[in-house]
Amino acid sequence: AARxxxxxxxxxxxxxxxPAVREARRLLARGVIGRxxxxxxxxxxxxxxxxxxDPVLGRGATTxxxxxxxxxxxxxxxxxxxxxxxxxxxVLDQKTRIDVAxxxxxxxxxxxxxxxHYSKLASTPEETRYVGTEGVMTLNPGHCPTNLTIESNxxxxxxxxxxxxxxxxxxxxxxxxxxxxxxxxxxxYMAKEVIECIRQGRTESPEYTLDESLTVAxxxxxxxxALGVTFGKSRRREIERATSHPExxxxxxxxxxxxxxxxxxxxxNKKPQKESLRSESLPIAIHEGGKEVGRMQNNNAxxxxxxxxxxxxxxxxx
Numbered sequence: 001a002a003r004x005x006x007x008x009x010x011x012x013x014x015x016x017x018x019p020a021v022r023e024a025r026r027l028l029a030r031g032v033i034g035r036x037x038x039x040x041x042x043x044x045x046x047x048x049x050x051x052x053x054d055p056v057l058g059r060g061a062t063t064x065x066x067x068x069x070x071x072x073x074x075x076x077x078x079x080x081x082x083x084x085x086x087x088x089x090x091v092l093d094q095k096t097r098i099d100v101a102x103x104x105x106x107x108x109x110x111x112x113x114x115x116x117h118y119s120k121l122a123s124t125p126e127e128t129r130y131v132g133t134e135g136v137m138t139l140n141p142g143h144c145p146t147n148l149t150i151e152s153n154x155x156x157x158x159x160x161x162x163x164x165x166x167x168x169x170x171x172x173x174x175x176x177x178x179x180x181x182x183x184x185x186x187x188x189y190m191a192k193e194v195i196e197c198i199r200q201g202r203t204e205s206p207e208y209t210l211d212e213s214l215t216v217a218x219x220x221x222x223x224x225x226a227l228g229v230t231f232g233k234s235r236r237r238e239i240e241r242a243t244s245h246p247e248x249x250x251x252x253x254x255x256x257x258x259x260x261x262x263x264x265x266x267x268x269n270k271k272p273q274k275e276s277l278r279s280e281s282l283p284i285a286i287h288e289g290g291k292e293v294g295r296m297q298n299n300n301a302x303x304x305x306x307x308x309x310x311x312x313x314x315x316x317x318x
Contacts, residue, residue, distance in 0.1 A: 002203065002204075002210075003203065003210070006203060007203060008194070008197060008198055008202065008203050008204065009203065009204060009210060010193075010194060010197070010204060010205045010208060010210075010213075011208060011210075011213040012190065013067065013068075013071055013208050013213075014144070014186060014187055014189065014190040015068055015071065015072075015142075015143050015144060015145070016071070016075075016190075016205075016207040016208040017189035017190040017192070017193045017205075017207055017208075018144060018145055018146075018168065018186060018189055019168045019189065020139055020145040020146060020147065020148045020166075020168040021075075021139065021145060021207075022207065023148055023166070023168075024075075024130075024137060024139055024145075024148055025075060025207075027137065027150070028075070028076060028130065028137070031132075031134075032132075032134075032135070032137070032150060033130060033131075033132030033133075033134050033135040033136060033137050033150065033152075034132040034133030034134030034135065035132055035133045036076045036077070036112065036130050036131065036132045037111065037112060037113070037131055037132065037133060038112065038113045038114065038115070038130075038131045039072060039073045039076050039077070039113075039114040039115070039116075039128070039129065039130055039131070040114075040115050040116075040127070040128075040129040040131070041068075041069030041072045041073060041114070041115075041116050041117075041127070041128040041129070041142055042069060042116070042117040042118065042124045042125060042126060042127065042142065043065045043066070043068045043069050043118045043124065043126055043142050043143050044065070044101070044117070044118055044119035044120070044121070044122055044123055044124030044126070045065070045119075045120070045122075045123050045124075046120070046121060046122055046123055047120045051064075051120075052093065052098075052100050052120045059098075060098040060099040060100070060224075060229055061090070061099045061100050061101055061102060061118050061119060061120045062099050062102060062118070062220055062223055062224055062227070062229070063220065063224075064120070065118040065119070065120065065143075066102065066104070066116070066118040066220065066223065067216065067220060068118075068142060068143040069114075069116040069117075069118060069128065069142065070104070070106075070114075070116060070216055070219055070220060070223070071208075071212075071216050072128045072139075072142065073106055073108075073114035073116065074212055074215055074216050074219070076112075076114075076130055077108040077109070077112050077114070078212050078215060080108040080109045080112065081108075081215065082215060082218055082219060082222075083106040083107055083108050083114075083219055083222070084107050084108065084109065084110075085105075085106070085107040086104070086105075086106055086107075086219070086222040086223060086226055087104070087105045087226060088102055088103070088104045088105070088223045088226035088227050089102065089103055089227075090102030090103065090227045091121070092227070092228065092229065097228070097229065098229060099224070099227050099229050100119070100120045100121055101117075101118065101119035101120060101121050102117070102118060102119075102223070102227055103115075103116070103117045104116040104117070104223055104226075106219070125140075126140060126141045126142040126143065127139070127140045127141075127142055128140070128142040128145070134152060134153055135150060135151050135152040135153050135160065136150070136151045136160060136163075137149070137150050137151075138150075138151075138163075141183070144183040144186050145168070146167060146168050146169065146170060146183075147165055147166070147167055147168070148165065148166045148168065149163045149164065149165040149166075150163055150164055151163035170183060170185050170186055171185045171186070171188050172185075173185055193205055193207060
């Protein structure tokens with residue numbers, strides 16, 4: 001729909017906008033570690049029970065955490081299209097039957113593989129490792145990396161030389177700024193990418209294209225099927241009855257389509273405002289069915305030395 005109407009659209013996978021990931025993508029394209037043959041990626045953290053298996057939001061481990069390592073694999077193998085084979089084994093919540101942890105194996109092309117693990121039960125090392133014919137590239141922490149390490153193979157191919165690590169510091173946190181999660185100031189990178197794309201008249205970001213976004217979404221669907229997790233209407237009603245959630249008259253697909261339409265129109269019609277990225281905390285109104293149902297405080301204020309044009313939209317109709 002966004003392409004047909006010439007509107008900007010980008011999935012908010014902020015990891016792709018981190019400087020370390022941009023550099024990794026450039027080096028992979030240059031063949032610094034040779035041909036990438038495998039990817040090893042993990043992302044696990046212990047989260048409160050209510051956030052583990054929220055059926056209304058489809059908030060299982062795959063959709064909440066697994067998207068990051070799966071997208072990391074797509075960054076290396078996206079040119080090969082969808083995985084030719086998908087295998088997954090995981091742990092499902094006994095009550096909601098939504099996934100809380102899983103290990104996934106993906107095969108791309110004829111000899112490229114990705115081994116992925118994610119969990120809402122415990123923290124993991126959180127590394128993304130690209131293994132090539134000439135060396136290894138490592139990003140960490142995986143979903144918001146600030147370190148990029150490259151190790152080259154020894155001449156006999158039986159080991160690796162000591163790697164070189166490049167650090168990419170996060171934007172400074174100003175006194176008094178507060179974040180809900182560690183590394184949240186890294187969202188400034190994604191905000192800047194969106195601003196630059198709109199300035200240049202682009203309708204999607206080259207850092208995470210719509211085609212790549214769709215490929216990752218389809219891969220996630222395949223993983224969920226392999227795990228036996230479903231979010232269809234009948235399954236959703238079943239889960240809502242089991243967890244005492246009020247039934248929502250809209251399907252997740254209808255909600256998503258409405259949100260995309262409203263946000264895209266806001267970006268097209270909103271006049272950019274010149275101001276610093278040192279923005280104050282703003283209240284955000286939450287709408288449902290055309291009515292305001294609540295407000296939340298946006299504490300993600302960003303710090304950046306340059307002044308840029310910010311498109312700030314405070315109302316999102318769902």
